[in-house]
Amino acid sequence: MRVALFVTCLVDQFYPNVAEAMIAVCNRLGVYVDFPEVQTCCGQPAFNSGYVDAARSSALTLLNAFSDYDYVISPSGSCTGMIHHYFAKLFDDNIVRREMAQDLACKTYEFSQFIVNVLGVTDLHAAFPYRVTYHPSCHASRLLGIRDEPLRLLEKVRGIELVELEHQEDCCGFGGTFAVKMADISAAMVSEKVEHVEATGAQVLVGTDMGCLMNIGGRLQREQKAVRVLHLAQLLAEGLLQSSSPKPEVAR
Amino acid sequence: MTTSSESLDLQDRARRALEDDFLRTAVRFTTDRLKTTRKTATEQLGRWEDWRERGRQIRAHTVSHLDHYLGLFATNARKAGARVHFAADAADAERVVLDIAKQQAAILVAKSKSMVTEEIHLNRHLEEHGIEVVETDLGEYIIQLAGEAPSHIIIPAIHKTREQIRELFAADGAEDLTTDTKALTAYARKRLRETFLQADIGITGCNFAIAESGSVVLFTNEGNGRMVSTLPKTHIVLMGMERIIPTLADLDVMANLLPRSATGQKLTTYMSIVTGPRKLEEQDGPDDLHIVILDNGRSRQLGDPEFQEILHCIRCGACLNVCPVYRHIGGHSYGSVYPGPIGAVLTPLLQEGPEFEELPYASSLCGACHEACPVKIPLHDMLAALRRRQVERGRGTRGERMAFRGFQMAFSNARRYRGTLRMARMAQAVFGIREGRIDAQFGALRGWTATRAAPALADKSFRERYASLEQDVAIGSSASGTVQTSGADGQLTVGKTEVNRDE
Numbered sequence: 001m002r003v004a005l006f007v008t009c010l011v012d013q014f015y016p017n018v019a020e021a022m023i024a025v026c027n028r029l030g031v032y033v034d035f036p037e038v039q040t041c042c043g044q045p046a047f048n049s050g051y052v053d054a055a056r057s058s059a060l061t062l063l064n065a066f067s068d069y070d071y072v073i074s075p076s077g078s079c080t081g082m083i084h085h086y087f088a089k090l091f092d093d094n095i096v097r098r099e100m101a102q103d104l105a106c107k108t109y110e111f112s113q114f115i116v117n118v119l120g121v122t123d124l125h126a127a128f129p130y131r132v133t134y135h136p137s138c139h140a141s142r143l144l145g146i147r148d149e150p151l152r153l154l155e156k157v158r159g160i161e162l163v164e165l166e167h168q169e170d171c172c173g174f175g176g177t178f179a180v181k182m183a184d185i186s187a188a189m190v191s192e193k194v195e196h197v198e199a200t201g202a203q204v205l206v207g208t209d210m211g212c213l214m215n216i217g218g219r220l221q222r223e224q225k226a227v228r229v230l231h232l233a234q235l236l237a238e239g240l241l242q243s244s245s246p247k248p249e250v251a252r
Numbered sequence: 253m254t255t256s257s258e259s260l261d262l263q264d265r266a267r268r269a270l271e272d273d274f275l276r277t278a279v280r281f282t283t284d285r286l287k288t289t290r291k292t293a294t295e296q297l298g299r300w301e302d303w304r305e306r307g308r309q310i311r312a313h314t315v316s317h318l319d320h321y322l323g324l325f326a327t328n329a330r331k332a333g334a335r336v337h338f339a340a341d342a343a344d345a346e347r348v349v350l351d352i353a354k355q356q357a358a359i360l361v362a363k364s365k366s367m368v369t370e371e372i373h374l375n376r377h378l379e380e381h382g383i384e385v386v387e388t389d390l391g392e393y394i395i396q397l398a399g400e401a402p403s404h405i406i407i408p409a410i411h412k413t414r415e416q417i418r419e420l421f422a423a424d425g426a427e428d429l430t431t432d433t434k435a436l437t438a439y440a441r442k443r444l445r446e447t448f449l450q451a452d453i454g455i456t457g458c459n460f461a462i463a464e465s466g467s468v469v470l471f472t473n474e475g476n477g478r479m480v481s482t483l484p485k486t487h488i489v490l491m492g493m494e495r496i497i498p499t500l501a502d503l504d505v506m507a508n509l510l511p512r513s514a515t516g517q518k519l520t521t522y523m524s525i526v527t528g529p530r531k532l533e534e535q536d537g538p539d540d541l542h543i544v545i546l547d548n549g550r551s552r553q554l555g556d557p558e559f560q561e562i563l564h565c566i567r568c569g570a571c572l573n574v575c576p577v578y579r580h581i582g583g584h585s586y587g588s589v590y591p592g593p594i595g596a597v598l599t600p601l602l603q604e605g606p607e608f609e610e611l612p613y614a615s616s617l618c619g620a621c622h623e624a625c626p627v628k629i630p631l632h633d634m635l636a637a638l639r640r641r642q643v644e645r646g647r648g649t650r651g652e653r654m655a656f657r658g659f660q661m662a663f664s665n666a667r668r669y670r671g672t673l674r675m676a677r678m679a680q681a682v683f684g685i686r687e688g689r690i691d692a693q694f695g696a697l698r699g700w701t702a703t704r705a706a707p708a709l710a711d712k713s714f715r716e717r718y719a720s721l722e723q724d725v726a727i728g729s730s731a732s733g734t735v736q737t738s739g740a741d742g743q744l745t746v747g748k749t750e751v752n753r754d755e
Binding site for chain 1: 263266267270576577579580581613614615616617618619620622623636638639640641642643644648652656657659660663664665666669673689691696698699700702703704705706707708709710712713714715717718721723724725726727
């Protein structure tokens with residue numbers, strides 16, 4: 001099984017720790033993760049702003065990067081959703097590329113999907129003794145259809161206290177360029193999200209998309225709230241280190 | 253070119269709404285309640301996804317054969333005694349209605365709620381010709397008193413608090429009114445009863461038009477639709493040309509989908525099926541029934557693979573109730589007759605031109621609208637497609653065009669991408685970085701940093717760190733050595749892993 005990481009531009013440039021955490025978790029499960037360097041970005045910022053040619057050019061780097069792999073894993077439900085729902089249409093005028101796009105969509109998984117649905121693992125023997133609330137990202141849940149994979153992983157973490165986020169299904173107001181273009185509306189949305197996060201009394205906010213977490217986290221920082229913001233992979237990787245139980249035994 | 257004043261318009265209106273605590277409280281309160289009741293109503297029905305799919309199929313079938321069904325509907329409505337008028341645009345429809353009013357020497361029109369009459373600004377037109385128009389839906393009556401437009405397609409006065417309503421009624425002549433719902437509705441009922449009895453013409457919209465029988469179906473909760481369509485001597489129906497469903501059996505599906513999605517009701521309180529005017533042997537009903545079928549930009553969507561589905565909409569308003577943008581800015585901020593996600597798509601499609609160009613940007617593309625839509629219209633995809641259409645037409649600011657040209661240059665090749673970001677990493681120092689974050693509020697960053705901290709680019713990107721990353725597993729290895737892809741379908745078979753699996 002050849003597994004490649006689609007790191008996403010945001011994680012690559014702003015949050016490399018998230019990618020490393022993903023790899024650490026995969027390694028713990030015996031999976032080596034390759035990183036083909038020709039990849040750049042799924043093109044979503046351009047696509048959602050209407051610049052389809054620009055989106056196509058950068059999406060093409062992913063088609064080329066991952067053609068030789070069995071699985072592609074990504075730390076983002078949104079970027080994975082872009083591949084699943086728009087890549088085939090993006091390359092509609094070129095049959096070879098369209099097929100590459102379809103093939104890529106079939107084998108690309110968001111991190112929690114890969115762990116739970118492909119590897120069939122929910123218990124990582126991790127420990128994380130904190131009060132945690134989970135924000136489901138819109139694109140992960142609505143575009144990609146992730147419902148409970150992250151929660152199934154979280155529920156098995158030792159010592160964790162999961163609290164439900166009120167209005168969790170409401171968008172945090174990120175929306176890529178929306179956050180800048182419609183800054184006031186976006187600010188109102190993220191402020192309400194932060195109110196809800198605060199109301200849970202959680203010490204940690206966890207999610208599956210760094211776009212949303214950058215937004216909510218940026219607002220939490222500005223309001224000087226002491227809530228840690230972590231990607232699911234970071235929480236699990238940290239939980240592996242904290243765990244006193246031995247490395248999960250894998251039949252060889 | 254998107255003029256800056258237009259982009260300011262939407263944003264100014266939004267800003268004003270965001271500062272209006274009454275508005276935000278009222279909208280939050282009601283949309284929250286509707287979200288909850290909708291959820292309950294769909295769960296109670298069961299197999300909601302199947303119902304949605306059936307609804308989508310009915311709408312898709314009808315709209316893709318709209319010429320046929322419209323013809324069938326018109327023929328059958330005429331057979332039943334109705335007079336059918338086709339109106340190409342708003343002016344056409346207004347002319348038809350005004351002609352009828354003049355023939356009847358009408359001075360008072362009673363109306364039940366209809367978005368399509370809002371779309372063509374019918375009230376204003378009739379009033380300009382000396383005809384008094386009274387809205388008889390409670391919400392519509394309230395905003396008519398306030399001199400406003402509806403801010404929601406189902407709950408026109410969603411933005412009004414009880415106290416504001418009490419004040420409006422007091423100004424209208426109500427004495428000693430409390431903010432109690434019963435007292436408020438009792439006042440409106442008393443006032444409106446006079447209108448029902450005196451009106452020369454009743455004007456209604458149309459929720460569904462049944463092709464096989466030529467019937468018009470009205471859903472109301474207050475019974476006013478029934479009054480308006482039976483008491484005055486003349487009944488005029490205004491309908492968008494896409495309101496058609498083929499058969500009465502299809503109404504079964506729609507009668508489940510619409511009220512549950514709109515208000516969380518199992519069924520609308522009053523459902524009237526009007527087939528022709530009063531027959532000789534009948535007691536109630538108008539002498540004349542006119543049906544005005546409006547195009548007004550709708551037929552332009554037919555055959556457009558990206559936008560034809562917008563004609564599937566059954567106007568339930570569920571997309572407004574779940575939309576986080578609508579939740580914060582309310583309906584009037586959109587500046588269009590149809591607000592919310594449906595309005596942000598429908599308005600620029602029906603009315604091309606610069607006025608509503610900004611609307612497709614009033615969305616974070618979160619997809620909540622699509623998820624809530626009872627006929628599964630991909631509104632979020634349409635919003636993105638409308639943005640693309642604007643870019644193709646050379647709209648969009650110069651700065652934006654340059655930014656994405658730069659994106660295309662840098663992101664189409666990993667080497668250039670790497671180089672560009674390395675330069676950005678050096679350049680970001682001008683913003684001042686503290687503990688990995690940027691708070692400076694100038695330049696392109698301002699929209700973001702005015703309300704939240706921005707992360708700084710990491711000292712080293714992941715791709716620069718990957719080479720030195722140690723992975724304590726063999727290259728190409730998998731979970732247990734027994735996990736393999738099998739066959740061409742890439743399906744995974746997991747072998748005898750014991751500890752890690754939970755099923």
